[in-house]
Structures are given as C-alpha cells and as structure tokens.
Amino acid sequence: MTDQITRRVFLRRAAxxxxxxxxxxxxxxxxxxxxSPGATSDTTSHQLAKTLHFSNWTLYIDNVKGGGHPSLEQxxxxxxxxxxxxxxxxxxxxxxxxxxxxxxRGQSTGRDIIVMTDNSRYPALLVQKGWVEKLDKSxxxxxxxxVPQQRNPSWDPNREHSLPWQSGFTGIGWNxxxxxxxxxxxxxxxxxxxxxxxxxxxxxxxxxxxxxxxxGDDPSHVTDQTFNKAMNTIQKAVDSGQIRxxxxxxxxxxxxxxxxxxxxxxxxxxxxxxxxxxxLKWQLPVDGGDIWTDNMLIPKGGNVYTASVYMNFVYExxxxxxxxxxxxxxxxxxxxxxxxVKKDPxxxxxxxxxxxxxxxxxxxxxxxxxVNNEKYQTxxxxxTSA
Amino acid sequence: xxxGFLHRHRGSTPYLLLAPGMLFLVxxxxxxxxxxxxxxxxxxxxxxxxxxxxxWDNYSSAISGYGTQFKRSFVYAGIATAIALLVSYPVxxxxxxxxxxxxxxxxxxxxxxxxVTYLIRTLAWQTILSDNGLVVRTLGSLHLLGVxxxxxxxxxxxxxxxxxxxxxxxxxxxxxxxVSLEQIDHTLIEAAxxxxxxxxxAFFRVTFPLxxxxxxxxxxxxxxxxxxxxINAQLLGSTTNHMIGNVINSKYNExxxxxxxxxxxxxxxxxxxxxxxxxxxxxxSEKLTG
Numbered sequence: 001m002t003d004q005i006t007r008r009v010f011l012r013r014a015a016x017x018x019x020x021x022x023x024x025x026x027x028x029x030x031x032x033x034x035x036s037p038g039a040t041s042d043t044t045s046h047q048l049a050k051t052l053h054f055s056n057w058t059l060y061i062d063n064v065k066g067g068g069h070p071s072l073e074q075x076x077x078x079x080x081x082x083x084x085x086x087x088x089x090x091x092x093x094x095x096x097x098x099x100x101x102x103x104x105r106g107q108s109t110g111r112d113i114i115v116m117t118d119n120s121r122y123p124a125l126l127v128q129k130g131w132v133e134k135l136d137k138s139x140x141x142x143x144x145x146x147v148p149q150q151r152n153p154s155w156d157p158n159r160e161h162s163l164p165w166q167s168g169f170t171g172i173g174w175n176x177x178x179x180x181x182x183x184x185x186x187x188x189x190x191x192x193x194x195x196x197x198x199x200x201x202x203x204x205x206x207x208x209x210x211x212x213x214x215x216g217d218d219p220s221h222v223t224d225q226t227f228n229k230a231m232n233t234i235q236k237a238v239d240s241g242q243i244r245x246x247x248x249x250x251x252x253x254x255x256x257x258x259x260x261x262x263x264x265x266x267x268x269x270x271x272x273x274x275x276x277x278x279x280l281k282w283q284l285p286v287d288g289g290d291i292w293t294d295n296m297l298i299p300k301g302g303n304v305y306t307a308s309v310y311m312n313f314v315y316e317x318x319x320x321x322x323x324x325x326x327x328x329x330x331x332x333x334x335x336x337x338x339x340x341v342k343k344d345p346x347x348x349x350x351x352x353x354x355x356x357x358x359x360x361x362x363x364x365x366x367x368x369x370x371v372n373n374e375k376y377q378t379x380x381x382x383x384t385s386a
Numbered sequence: 387x388x389x390g391f392l393h394r395h396r397g398s399t400p401y402l403l404l405a406p407g408m409l410f411l412v413x414x415x416x417x418x419x420x421x422x423x424x425x426x427x428x429x430x431x432x433x434x435x436x437x438x439x440x441x442w443d444n445y446s447s448a449i450s451g452y453g454t455q456f457k458r459s460f461v462y463a464g465i466a467t468a469i470a471l472l473v474s475y476p477v478x479x480x481x482x483x484x485x486x487x488x489x490x491x492x493x494x495x496x497x498x499x500x501x502v503t504y505l506i507r508t509l510a511w512q513t514i515l516s517d518n519g520l521v522v523r524t525l526g527s528l529h530l531l532g533v534x535x536x537x538x539x540x541x542x543x544x545x546x547x548x549x550x551x552x553x554x555x556x557x558x559x560x561x562x563x564x565v566s567l568e569q570i571d572h573t574l575i576e577a578a579x580x581x582x583x584x585x586x587x588a589f590f591r592v593t594f595p596l597x598x599x600x601x602x603x604x605x606x607x608x609x610x611x612x613x614x615x616x617i618n619a620q621l622l623g624s625t626t627n628h629m630i631g632n633v634i635n636s637k638y639n640e641x642x643x644x645x646x647x648x649x650x651x652x653x654x655x656x657x658x659x660x661x662x663x664x665x666x667x668x669x670x671s672e673k674l675t676g
Contacts, residue, residue, distance in 0.1 A: 093640045100642070125433065196537035197517075238625065244542045245624045259517050259541060374431055374641075381636045382451070385628045
C-alpha cells in the first residue's frame with residue numbers, strides 16, 4: 001500500500017495546513033451535473049444501467065494516487081457499470097437541503113446511492129416521506145454478511161431501504177502530552193485544568209448521547225426529563241467557560257495544534273491522526289459512548305437494481321476488507337476481518353475498526369425519535385448558537 | 387428596432403437604456419424578495435410541509451428569541467467598522483498624498499489578500515490567533531491577554547471575531563477612502579495654510595470634510611455586509627459569540643425552518659435599512675452620492 005494516498009495522509013496534510021475544509025465538497029457538488037440516472041422510469045427492471053451515480057462523504061472509500069478507486073474499478077470490470085463517484089457529502093443537513101427540493105417536487109436527484117448518518121434525523125425522515133426506494137433484496141444475497149447488531153434499526157426495522165456503509169464510535173480524544181488521560185465526560189466537562197481547551201461536537205446526537213450516559217440516563221430512550229437534565233449539564237459547562245467551541249470535523253486540526261487538549265471525537269479520525277501524532281489518545285468514556293452508522297440509501301428515482309447489485313458487491317468480505325484497509329472506520333461486514341488479517345494485520349486487529357464485544361456493549365445508539373424531535377433540535381441549536 | 391425607432395421615440399431612450407439594469411433588479415432582487423416575504427409568513431414543519439398562514443409570530447418570536455444575536459451583530463459590525471476606518475484612513479491618506487509613482491502598487495497590496503478566497507483568509511486567522519502563536523504570546527507578555535482574551539486564549543472569543551471581520555472588510559473601507567482623498571485639490575489645503583491654519587486645523591477643516599463621501603461609502607460598504615456575516619463568528623468565535631447570520635444559517639440548514647430564517651433575514655434587512663437612513667440623515671444625504 002505504498003502508492004496509496006491514504007485517508008490518514010490527507011487528514012494529516014489538512015491538519016498541518018490548518019484545517020479540514022468543508023468547502024471542497026460543496027464545490028465538487030456544484031460541479032456535478034444533474035443528469036438523471038439510467039433507468040429513472042423503469043426502476044424495477046433487472047437490467048443494469050450504464051452508469052451508477054454514487055454520492056458519498058469525502059475520503060470514505062479506497063483510493064490510490066491519481067484519484068482512482070480500485071474497488072470501483074473492479075465493479076466496473078465485473079458488471080460493466082461505470083461508477084460516477086462523487087464526494088459531495090460533508091454533513092447531513094447541508095446535503096439534505098441540497099437534495100430536498102428535487103425530492104419534494106418528485107424529481108430525480110441525479111443519484112442512485114447516497115450515504116446518510118442514522119444519528120441525524122434524515123434517514124428516518126427520508127423513509128417516512130417515501131423519498132427513498134426499497135432495495136431489491138433478490139440482488140443482494142450478501143445481505144447475510146451484515147453484522148447482527150445492525151440488522152434491525154428502529155427507523156428501518158427490516159433493512160428494506162438501507163444498508164450500512166460504515167459505522168463509528170463517538171468518544172473522547174486527548175493529547176497525552178498536555179493532560180492526564182481524560183476518560184469520562186465528567187472529567188471533560190468539569191476538570192478545571194482543561195478550562196477553555198475542551199471541544200464538544202455540534203452533532204446533536206453525539207454530544208447528547210455521551211452526556212446522557214454520564215448522567216446515568218439511557219440515550220437510546222430519551223424523555224423530556226433526561227433531555228433537559230443533559231442540556232443543563234452542557235449549559236453549565238458552557239457558562240463556566242470550560243467549553244471552547246462546538247466542532248464539526250474541524251476539531252481534528254484544533255486537537256493537532258494544541259488549541260484543544262481534550263475533545264469529543266470520532267474513532268476513525270483519531271486512528272488516522274495517530275499515524276502522525278502518537279500522543280493523541282482516544283477512548284470510549286467509562287460511562288458509555290455512542291455508535292452511529294452511515295447508511296446507503298437509494299433516493300427516489302434512482303436505479304434500484306443497479307444500486308442493489310453494487311450494495312451486494314461491497315458486502316463481499318474481500319471487497320469490504322479492501323475498502324476498510326483505507327477507510328479505518330467500523331466495518332459492518334462479517335468476514336471482512338478474516339479477509340484482512342493476512343494483508344494488513346494491524347488494521348484487522350485494531351479494536352476501533354473491528355470492535356470487541358465489550359466495546360459494542362458500552363456504546364449506545366441514540367434514540368431516533370429524540371433526533372427527530374423539533375423541540376429538542378431547536379433547543380440544541382439555541383444552545384450551540386447562543 | 388433600429389436607429390430609426392430610437393429617433394422617432396427619442397423620449398423613451400433613457401428608459402430603454404435603463405431596461406437591462408431594471409430587468410436584472412426585478413428578476414434577481416424583487417422577485418426573490420417577494421418569495422422570501424411569502425415564506426416568512428408561512429407556518430408548519432419540514433415533516434408536514436409549510437403553508438402560508440400570515441404567521442406574523444415568526445417575526446415576534448425571532449426578535450424575542452434572538453435579540454441578543456441581533457444586538458451582537460450590530461455591536462461587532464460597528465466596532466469592526468470603526469477599527470477599519472481608523473486603520474485605513476492613514477493608509478489611504480498616505481497613498482493618496484505621498485504614494486507618488488508607487489500608488490498603483492500600494493493599492494494592489496491592499497487588494498492582494500483578496501486574491502485568496504474568503505474562507506481560506508479567515509481560516510488563516512485560526513493559525514494567527516492560535517493559543518501557542520505569536521499574537522497570544524505577545525499579548526500575554528504585555529499583560530493584555532486578560533483584557534482582550536478569555537482564560538488565556540483569543541481564538542473562540544469576541545475579540546477574534548471582531549479582528550476577523552475587520553481584516554476581511556478592510557479593503558472595502560480603504561478603497562473608497564483612497565478615491566475621495568485622491569480627488570482632493572491640493573491647492574485648497576495650501577490656501578488654508580496660507581490663511582494661517584496649522585497642519586492639523588487644515589486637515590480637520592479642509593481635508594477631512596472633503597473626504598467625507600469616502601468615509602460614508604466605506605463605512606456602509608463595511609458595516610452592511612459585516613452585520614450579516616457568519617463565517618467569522620463560526621470559525622473564530624465560540625458559541626457565545628454567534629451573530630444573527632449564524633442563527634439564520636442554522637435555522638435554514640440544520641433545522642430546515644425556512645419561515646423563521648426568512649423572517650430573521652427580513653428583520654436584519656429592515657434594521658440595516660433604518661440605520662442607513664439615520665446615518666444618511668445625520669451626515670447629509672449628498673455625502674452618500676459623493
């Protein structure tokens with residue numbers, strides 16, 4: 001893998017240059033033409049389209065120098081379908097507001113597969129509004145390789161509309177040169193030595209889940225009472241000056257530069273940042289962390305059969321392993337670990353990528369009804385944008 | 387429609403010449419403004435759709451809920467405009483009066499940072515104001531960190547936001563100032579001095595009043611966009627420094643609450659318009675047009 005520009009190299013460069021921008025994705029998105037996908041009018045046909053339009057998050061697939069994606073090339077070779085792969089998703093709300101007008105009008109979004117996170121309100125909203133197609137499961141025998149914990153999410157109980165792309169943990173990252181280990185949210189929110197050097201995440205579900213677990217409440221079943229309690233805990237930390245800022249992806253550069261000493265952080269980012277800065281540590285908080293999943297969905301008007309064939313392809317353990325070797329998030333495909341052991345044992349044995357049962361037991365899934373609650377969302381925006 | 391037509395309808399020529407500009411304004415300003423006004427009176431939610439209901443409470447709840455952010459926007463924009471004026475005036479003065487053959491090069495130097503995109507320039511300030519950076523260390527040794535910063539950091543405070551806005555809008559202040567200073571007839575200043583005015587008196591009685599059109603244009607060009615800015619507060623501030631632009635952004639993009647965002651945009655526009663009118667009245671409207 002010497003000739004690969006790995007995601008971690010990119011992150012390192014981005015961190016060195018000051019930040020991880022959210023704009024290139026937006027620009028890329030603007031550049032993408034709105035050609036409608038192959039068989040818009042014929043979504044049930046079992047004929048492959050010439051082109052598969054796939055929108056994903058930046059740096060979220062295998063990559064080689066010059067911009068090629070070997071797994072996509074293998075797909076093209078095997079099925080003769082060219083993949084128009086666009087990295088035009090930077091965060092859930094912005095992407096949703098980009099495709100929403102087309103979906104609202106019943107027009108095709110020009111995409112066959114999109115990837116959205118289950119701890120945002122959008123996947124559930126898309127299913128509820130009928131804005132996503134049903135998967136053609138006859139074309140996805142490999143669905144048997146989906147890890148059991150992921151088979152029945154409450155917002156899509158039988159995986160009729162979605163399949164996981166990757167998952168990740170939300171926990172605490174810290175710089176061991178600047179602080180003792182920060183392993184609980186209580187420490188992060190209350191330790192005076194960290195005052196003004198602590199980051200929380202702008203993502204509602206991530207921050208709420210960890211704070212609720214710290215309060216001893218269940219993040220997978222939110223009530224008004226536990227929600228308000230968590231908001232009070234966060235508000236107190238903000239008022240005391242403990243919290244420097246609420247971050248998106250950009251916490252990575254602040255943590256690398258030392259502006260942040262400890263912060264809530266996503267597992268995959270830290271795996272990648274560690275390659276450059278071995279003083280960065282990450283752990284699920286002792287009082288419990290959070291696991292989220294990015295899901296592949298077929299927006300209304302997308303080519304169901306072609307998209308389903310592609311989903312089946314990435315659920316081959318061998319292909320999943322190739323993608324995992326680059327992406328370093330949590331893999332949802334059974335057998336990928338075994339496929340990867342020989343090629344890259346360090347990755348295959350990294351518990352942040354193939355987590356232990358104990359870690360999974362300590363990670364909550366945020367209550368999707370809370371994520372979709374307007375009242376909670378507004379309260380959260382008012383807190384983070386006061 | 388040849389020249390013959392214009393000849394026969396000479397009276398309509400000015401209107402025909404105005405037509406492209408007016409058409410542009412109608413299509414790209416008035417019509418969208420109408421949509422925005424319509425949207426600001428809708429109610430509902432993204433889940434169940436929005437409907438027009440004359441929902442005036444979008445306006446009242448915007449003011450009652452986000453008065454702090456409105457006020458903060460105008461305070462930050464006001465401070466940034468004042469600093470930009472104080473910084474740019476001497477620079478523009480020097481270039482206009484002493485720049486000589488280097489004038490164009492010096493002006494280019496003021497504009498040069500604008501060849502880099504807005505976002506990158508603002509992100510650079512994250513590095514400039516970083517906790518381990520030169521600025522913070524210098525302020526620390528001058529014992530000013532306690533005044534300007536908070537808990538030993540400048541980044542993620544209001545100071546950083548105002549600094550960012552000032553920097554980003556400085557050329558909008560400097561260039562109009564330069565233009566009006568450039569046009570001043572030097573013999574008028576000489577005349578003042580011949581009449582026994584000191585250099586200082588000549589400046590305040592002759593030069594400064596003559597440069598007022600530039601001051602007015604510069605302050606408006608700086609203040610108006612600065613009041614609606616959200617990038618600086620987002621990248622350099624903390625959650626307690628957010629401006630109304632940040633709230634509108636989060637209403638629109640995160641909460642998908644289009645009516646609230648539209649209502650806030652209208653309020654922002656109305657306040658800016660009112661402030662501009664008061665300002666124009668105070669300095670005399672002929673200064674606005676130079």
